[in-house]
Amino acid sequence: MTRLPSGPPAGVLSPGVISQDRAHHGYGRAMFDDPSFRRGLRDTILIFFAVAAFGVAYGVLALDVGLPPWLTLFSSVIIVSGAAQFAMVGLLAAGPVPVLVAATGLGLRHLPMSATLARLVGAQPLATRLRLAFVLVDETFGLTVRAANAGVENLVAYKTAADLMLYSGWFLGTGIGVWFGTAINPESAGVGVLFGLLFLGLAAPMVNGRRDWIVVGASVAATLIATLILPPAWQVTVAATTASLVGIAVGE
Amino acid sequence: MNDLTLILAVAAITYLTRVAFLIRPRQVPGGALGRFLDVFPLALFMAIATVGLATPEGTPAVTPGLAAALGGVIGGVLFRRSLVGILAVGAATFYLVRALVGG
Numbered sequence: 001m002t003r004l005p006s007g008p009p010a011g012v013l014s015p016g017v018i019s020q021d022r023a024h025h026g027y028g029r030a031m032f033d034d035p036s037f038r039r040g041l042r043d044t045i046l047i048f049f050a051v052a053a054f055g056v057a058y059g060v061l062a063l064d065v066g067l068p069p070w071l072t073l074f075s076s077v078i079i080v081s082g083a084a085q086f087a088m089v090g091l092l093a094a095g096p097v098p099v100l101v102a103a104t105g106l107g108l109r110h111l112p113m114s115a116t117l118a119r120l121v122g123a124q125p126l127a128t129r130l131r132l133a134f135v136l137v138d139e140t141f142g143l144t145v146r147a148a149n150a151g152v153e154n155l156v157a158y159k160t161a162a163d164l165m166l167y168s169g170w171f172l173g174t175g176i177g178v179w180f181g182t183a184i185n186p187e188s189a190g191v192g193v194l195f196g197l198l199f200l201g202l203a204a205p206m207v208n209g210r211r212d213w214i215v216v217g218a219s220v221a222a223t224l225i226a227t228l229i230l231p232p233a234w235q236v237t238v239a240a241t242t243a244s245l246v247g248i249a250v251g252e
Numbered sequence: 253m254n255d256l257t258l259i260l261a262v263a264a265i266t267y268l269t270r271v272a273f274l275i276r277p278r279q280v281p282g283g284a285l286g287r288f289l290d291v292f293p294l295a296l297f298m299a300i301a302t303v304g305l306a307t308p309e310g311t312p313a314v315t316p317g318l319a320a321a322l323g324g325v326i327g328g329v330l331f332r333r334s335l336v337g338i339l340a341v342g343a344a345t346f347y348l349v350r351a352l353v354g355g
Binding site for chain 1: 265287
C-alpha cells in the first residue's frame, strides 16, 4: 500500500501545508486561484454527477417514506452523509433508536478517516479543521488520500474544492429528487454499480504489497459474509474493521 | 422524537465522528492504532465497492455488477490503476452485459 504521508510534528508546517499566515489573512480568496483547488475541482467532476444521482435517489426515497420536502432538503444540508441518510429513511418507520444506532455504526468509520486527515493536513487553524470535518465523506477522503500520495501541494485547498463539489452535488441531487418525486429511478440506471466502481478506483492505487492484497481479499470476504449475517448499518464498518485487523496481524 | 429532532441527532453523531481527531490534531495516535489507520482506508473502500458490485439487493448475487467489477479490474490493469479508466471500462462492461443478459 502507498503509505499515507506522515503529518508534520506538532507546531511545524510542512511545505505542503498552508502557512498559518495565509490561513489567517485572506486565504479564502486566494484559495480559488490555487492549483491544488483547481485540481480538486477537476478530480471531483465525475463524483459530482455520481453523488447528485444518489442525491436524487435519496430525495425520492425520503418523500416516499413520508419525510416532508423541506426536511428532506434540510437533512442533506446538515448531515451530508449518503449512508447515514439512506439508513435514516430506511429505518424511519422502525423508530428513532434503530436510526441512531445505525448512524453511530456508520459514523465509526469516520474516526480513522478523521485521524488520517488530521495527519495529512497537519497544523491548521481550528476553523479550517472544523470545516474540513463537515464534509469528511468516503469520496472526498479517498480523493484527498489519493492526492496526498500524488504529491498535491495544498491538501486543504484540494479537499475544500472536493467538498464544495460533493456538497453541491448532494444538495442539488436531493432537490431534483424532491422536485420530481417518484418519476425518477436512479437505481434502474445502475448508479449503485457506478458507485461500487468508484470505490474500486479509489482503492486500486493503494494496493502495493502482499499485506495490501490480503487486506483486499479479507475485506471482500468479510463484506460478503457480513451481508449475510449483519444488518446493513453494520456491514461495511464491521467488514472494514475485520480486514484491517487481519492486515495488522499479517504485518508488512 | 419528531423527525426534525432525529435529523439533528443524526447530524450531530455524524459530525462528531468526523471531527473527533481533527479538533485535537496533536493527539493523533501512533502504534497499533496508527498501523490500523494505515490499512483501514483500503479495507473500507473495498468493503463499499463489494457492497455496490456484488450485493446489489443486500446479499451476494450473480448480476451484471460482477461483470462491472471484472471490467473495473481490467480497466485498472490497462490504464495503470487510473480512476477514470476503472470507471469507464467497468461501466461499459456493466451496461454491455446488462443489455445482453438483462438484470
